[in-house]
Amino acid sequence: MTDTQIFEPDGRAIPFADEGDGPVKLVLIQEQGLAADVLGVAAHYLAEEAGFHVLRIGHRAGDATLEDRVEDAVAVIDHVGIDDTWVGGHGFGGTIARALVAAHTDRANGLLLLGVEDIDIPVAPAIPVLIVQGTEDTDTPPANAEALQASVPDRSSIKTIAGDHLFPMHHPIETGVIIEEYLDWD
Numbered sequence: 001m002t003d004t005q006i007f008e009p010d011g012r013a014i015p016f017a018d019e020g021d022g023p024v025k026l027v028l029i030q031e032q033g034l035a036a037d038v039l040g041v042a043a044h045y046l047a048e049e050a051g052f053h054v055l056r057i058g059h060r061a062g063d064a065t066l067e068d069r070v071e072d073a074v075a076v077i078d079h080v081g082i083d084d085t086w087v088g089g090h091g092f093g094g095t096i097a098r099a100l101v102a103a104h105t106d107r108a109n110g111l112l113l114l115g116v117e118d119i120d121i122p123v124a125p126a127i128p129v130l131i132v133q134g135t136e137d138t139d140t141p142p143a144n145a146e147a148l149q150a151s152v153p154d155r156s157s158i159k160t161i162a163g164d165h166l167f168p169m170h171h172p173i174e175t176g177v178i179i180e181e182y183l184d185w186d
Contacts, residue, residue, distance in 0.1 A: 002044070004058070009075045015058035016076045020047025024183055025085035026112070027055045029073055029093035031165075039090060039114075041172035042179070050180040055080055057093075069096045070103060077107075086183060088112025088130075090168055091140055095119050101127055112179065114168050115140030116148050123148070129156035130182045132175060134167035157182065 002019040017040070026046060028039050039056055046052040057076050059069065073096060077085070087108045089097040094113040098121040101108040105124040113131045117140055123129055129152060133145040142160075149156045159178045161167045168175045 002040075002047075007076050007079050009079070012060045012072060012075075014060050014072045014076055016080070017043070017056045018054075018080050019043060019056075020051065020053045022047070022051035022053050024050070024052045025055075025082050026052050026179070026183070027057065027073070027077060027082065027085050027087045027097075028112075029057045029069075029087075029089035029096045030059070031089075031091035031093050031115075032059050034090075034166075034169075038166070038169045039172075042168050042176040045173055045176035046179060050176065052180070052183070053082070055082055055085075066096065066099055070100045073097075073100055074104065074107075083107060084109060086110045086112055088114065090114040091165065092117060094140075095121065098123070110183075112183075113145070113148070114175070115165055116144040118144045118147075123152045123156075127155070130179070131156065131158045132167075132178055133158055133160050134163045134165055135160050136163060137165045137167070139165035 002017045004015045007014045043054040047054045087097045095117045102124045110128040131145045
């Protein structure tokens with residue numbers, strides 16, 4: 001798997017991993033408080049097997065607002081030079097992705113959520129949404145995914161994987177295949 005690098009704009013140490021160089025670009029923001037490699041195997045599959053360009057973004061240490069986290073993600077995306085991308089995340093990383101896409105709609109092709117937090121961030125207009133949901137997830141329960149999907153039914157889809165909140169780590173290839181198959185049409 002790709003080594004984690006650190007980007008330090010204005011003294012903020014933001015971990016990231018940049019992998020692959022394919023035409024489909026995907027930014028993945030990890031869940032807060034989990035190991036940096038929780039999305040590593042799925043990202044590696046997408047980069048190596050599916051031919052995607054995948055940028056994984058972690059979290060700076062210490063306290064930061066949601067807006068700070070969005071700013072961190074945008075800084076890393078700009079640093080790597082990615083535009084025209086799907087933006088996604090796992091749990092709280094998905095909340096950051098939702099806020100980023102809402103604030104920077106012109107920079108996103110779509111939104112990918114691996115579990116959906118119960119938070120009131122409207123989905124940006126004209127943005128397609130793929131929700132991948134663990135069937136036994138109690139941290140970001142399926143009801144959250146269903147409520148979000150009901151708010152934008154014409155441009156959202158839910159795909160399920162048997163498992164809890166850590167399904168991207170426990171079932172990384174299955175997670176990667178779902179993402180690959182969905183984003184292939186984009």
